[in-house]
Amino acid sequence: MTTLYGYFRSSAAYRVRIALNLKGLDYAQVPVNLVKGEQRFDANLARNPQGLVPVLETDEGVRLAQSLAICEYLDERHPEPALLxxxxxxxxxxxxxxxxxxxxxxxxxxxxxxxxxxxELKLDDDAKLAWYRHWIAEGFTALEARLAGEAATGVFCHGDTPTLADLCLVPQVFNAERFECDLAPYSTIRRITERCRSLKAFAEAAPGEQPDAG
Amino acid sequence: MTTLYGYFRSSAAYRVRIALNLKGLDYAQVPVNLVKGEQRFDANLARNPQGLVPVLETDEGVRLAQSLAICEYLDERHPEPALLxxxxxxxxxxxxxxxxxxxxxxxxxxxxxxxxxxxELKLDDDAKLAWYRHWIAEGFTALEARLAGEAATGVFCHGDTPTLADLCLVPQVFNAERFECDLAPYSTIRRITERCRSLKAFAEAAPGEQPDAG
Known part of the structure; x- marks a missing residue:
């Protein structure tokens, strides 16, 4: 059985869940509670010395780390529907x-x-939020400019089927919403995200739908 | 002519230079001075709305951003020697x-x-250095554990020919040295980096060898 070691609110695990769902692959989930620091427990470090999630264990016993590498692996081993x-x-x-x-x-x-x-830096809540929103605004401004300006953008980030780009976009938008970032300026990002969320593969991968959702 | 818009000290541009050199591809370099903020000038934003380097323009006029995407593109279009x-x-x-x-x-x-x-955060030099060294130490500890512990590690990060992993490792080590991080605990990282640097493709991609090196 393919097993995903993840955490419901981890963006990187969320990407992998979408990929597994789009491919129609069955998988078990083992939650690693990041807030409790379980990623630093021995069991998780044995799976991934970096002490991160997600880790994917395939039914052949192959153990993979880093969400984009995992998604490309799934795409190579299970080519349909293509993520690239x-x-x-x-x-x-x-x-x-x-x-x-x-x-x-x-x-x-x-x-x-x-x-x-x-x-370490003793930032208060306001300064932490400002940091968060600064990098969202900088990144989403650039991403919006690309998506709105490039002819290859379609219903999704690239053409009319979901790709690796949408797998990254949707979890990042979820996080930005959690930190109450203003997404009004990013109409293309919002349009594509809404479309993705209408698909079962994305909806079922959402943090609130996971077994470890608080 | 293939053109690389980069900066001599940019890690991401450095990765692409190594890839181009390993593939034996001719390319022109156009420096974008990050310290002077030239990445935010109109000419660069027209090439890349994210205002970053590197950007690679191929001789067919295709314009590509993000160093890892560029390296994988080069690997697909020029398969020998393989980077994966x-x-x-x-x-x-x-x-x-x-x-x-x-x-x-x-x-x-x-x-x-x-x-x-x-x-923005008004950190002094010591706190900035502590930040820098913290993320190097955390990342390199994990990377060292993987490289030292996994059987697939060879003369290079994976086997006995350079791959995309070495293209990322060597520029990161260069930066860590610039910020005087203690690299003594990472013997596998040091061994592989030294081996890479003995190759012409890596040596000629080094920041100090670039036309815009200060």
């Missing part, structure tokens, strides 16, 4: 949109960073 | 090692973040 376009330029565009979220926005706003801001 | 292994598990491992650097370490330590720490 058929052409090299399209693949580069989709990967660059996914990485705009995964390498530029999300790393600055995840739990371990917010903890550092509060515990 | 032939098997899906190997590709997932290499991508996850690359993303450990590109999604977990580098985003927290790049110039725009350090500027926010100084200008």
């Amino acid at each position: 376009p058929a052409d090299a330029e399209g693949r580069a565009r989709v990967r660059s949109l996914a990485q705009l979220v995964a390498c530029e926005i999300h790393p600055l706003n995840n739990l371990k960073v917010l903890k550092y801001l509060v515990h | 292994p032939a098997d899906a598990e190997g590709r997932a491992r290499v991508r996850s090692l690359a993303q450990l650097v590109a999604c977990e370490i580098h985003p927290l330590n790049n110039l725009k973040v350090l500027k926010y720490l100084v200008h």
